[in-house]
Amino acid sequence: MKKFKKSEIVLMVLVVVLIGVSEYYFLIRNEPLKAIFIGLWCPTILGFLILFNRKR
Helix, strand or coil, X not given: CXXXXXXXXXXXXXXXXXXXXXXXXXXXXXXXXXXXXXXCHXXXXXXXXXXXXXXX
């Protein structure tokens, strides 16, 4: 089984935190545009992670 690198784990934790922050802005603060802006960073970060893993 392939182990995850420390950088991959950090990026995955960052994505989970960003999803939580986006949900907070959408549900609690009632700022949907800011929530969408923050939430769109998650697929971007995951896309870069996939791209860099395919380069190796």
